[in-house]
Every structure is written in structure tokens, then in C-alpha cells.
Amino acid sequence: MTDKRTINAYTTRVADYLQIPLPPEQIEARLAFAEAVGSGHVLDLGSGPGSDSAFFMREGLTVRALDATPAFVEHARENGVDAHLGTFDDVTEVDAYEGVYASFSLLHAPRADFPRHMAAIHRALKPEGIFFLGLKLGTGEHRDDLDRYYTYYSQTEIEAELEQAGFTVDRITTGMGTGLAGSYDGFILVLAHA
Template identity: 80%
Template sequence: MTDRKTIDAYTTRVAEYLSVPLPPEQIEARMAFAEAVAPGGYVLDLGSGPGADSMFFLREALRVRALDATPAFVEHARENGVDAHVGTFDDVTETATFDGIYASFSLLHAPRKDFPRHLAAIHRALKPEGIFFLGLKLGTGEHRDDIDRYYTYFSQAEIEEALAEAGFTIDRITTGVGKGLAGSYDGFILVIAHA
């Protein structure tokens, strides 16, 4: 994700972002992901934001590498003890390295045409049977929200098809509605799958 307007929107809203409460479905799915990863496993928090999820995984005794395109988020995560790095989805170049990859509402900032390529890189970076968490907003099209962030929206069927094509097996799907940083209420989907 290299969209400058999206990065700027996050850069000026670090504290605000941290204060947005997670929907209960997301809290539960995050826990389910942590439990599905092997004890002491190595997790990539892809599009980690200011590192709240990474800190949760560290408390769950997982090893974590965090990657985000917003330097202000990476700085905040580092200040809280997270191994965080500035990078984009294209920086996922590892092979069979991670026990789990957590992409919570990050891949929706990538253009639709790049989605299959990113999923393939994630699949390659996971160890066999590695766990993948994907959170996206449900909908159609690609457009900017009220604070100028670039979004790609998917239907559940599109997501299921893209994951299957990338070689993933879906273990569970949860859907819900939540209020985001821009103040709008959006339908979302949370997927836990394995490589």
C-alpha cells in the first residue's frame, strides 16, 4: 500500500485510530487466530497500524514482526516494544517463514488487481498449514472514504474464490457491522484460513 493520501490520513490520526473500539467479532477472531497459531509461533502482522494487535500477540507469547506503510504507526509500535518495520505488501517476500499472518483491514487499501498477487505472496510466506487471518470491508467497487483513504471492497463470494485460487483452505468466516475511523458503519468479513 503506497497510496500517499491514505498514509497521510493515518499519519495525522494515530491517537484517534487507537481509540476506535474493536467490534466484539474482531476481538473474538483475533483470539481465535492467536489460539490457532502454534505456541510460540512466528507471526507477521501485515498492515499492523500502531501495533495494538502485535502487542496482543506478544502478550499471547507469540513472536511478532510488524509491517506497515505509515511511518508514524511503525514508530508508535516500536515505542511499545514491537519489532515493527516500514514496508508495503510487496515486501512480503519470505518463503515458508511464518506460522501465521494477520492482515486486519489492511489489504483493502490495495488495488483490486493486486489482491491475487498479494494473497499468493502471503501463502508462499506461510509455513505449510500456517494460519491466515483476513479482515476486509464488504461491498463493491474501489473508492475513497470521507477521510480520503483508498478502499477496495469485496463480496464474500469474491473473497472465498480469491483465497481458494491462492491455495488457502477456509476454516471459519464471521461477518458483522462496525464503526470505523471515518465514522461510517460498514459491513465487514473476518476469515481464518490455512495454507
């Protein structure tokens, strides 16, 4: 994710971002991901300020966090997270992780880049590695009220993209929640494996 306007929107709202309550479905899905991985190395892709990374560390996982917003990386590092500045294109590892966690991050990637990112994540996972994907449901690509770039998908599109990249979907949860911009949006949480 290299969209400067999106990065700027997050840079000025780190404290606000940390105050957003997670919907129950997301709390449950995060725990399900940690349990499915069990032990080993995970990549928190688009890690934000590192809240999920810190949770996984408490669950005994070794976490590498990657985010394109310097202020988020700095906050995560200050809280003991192995956080790195980078974009989705910096996922170049092969067979490196037991799990990849992409919670509402890949929705900032242009639709045309999504298959490339899915393929890179699949390569980065060890065989049978666990992949969590959280996205907003909808259609099209546009900016929200905070000037963040979003790509929206239907459940059918997400399932097709995952299958094309070689993933097997284990479970799907949908729900509604309020994000940083204050809008009440539908979301989808997918747990899959390579």
C-alpha cells in the same frame, strides 16, 4: 500499500485510531487466530500502531509487524513491537511464518494487486500456516471521507481469491462496525490455512 493520500490520512490520526473500539467479533477472531497459531512467528501485515501485535506478543507469539505509515511504525516500536516500514510487496519470505494476520489492511490495495498479495502471503506461510483476513464488505473501489483508498469485496469474491491462492477457509464471521471515518460498515473476518 503505497497510496500517499491513505498514508497521510493515518499519519495525522494515530491517536484517534488508537481510540477505535474493536467490535466483539474482531476481538474473538483475533484470539481465535492466536489460538490457531499456538506458538511461533507471525507477521502482522498492515499492523497499524501495533495494538494487535502487542496482543499477540502477550499471547506468547513472536511478531514481526509491517506497515506503510511511518507514524504507526514509530508508535509500535515505542511500545516494544518489532515494527518495520514496508508495503504488501515487501512480503517476500518463503515458509517463514506460522501465521499471517492482515486485519483491515489489504482493503487498501488495488483489486488488480490482490491475487499477487494473496500468493505472496501463501508462500510466506509454513505448510498449514494460519491466515487471518479482515476486509470491508461491498463493491467497487473508492475513497472514504478521510481520503483513504478502499477496495470492497463480496464474501463470494473473497472465498474465490483465497481458494485460487491455495488457502482452505476454516471459518467466516461477518458483522457491522464503525471505523476511523465514523461510517457504519459491513465487514468479513476470515480464518484460513495454507
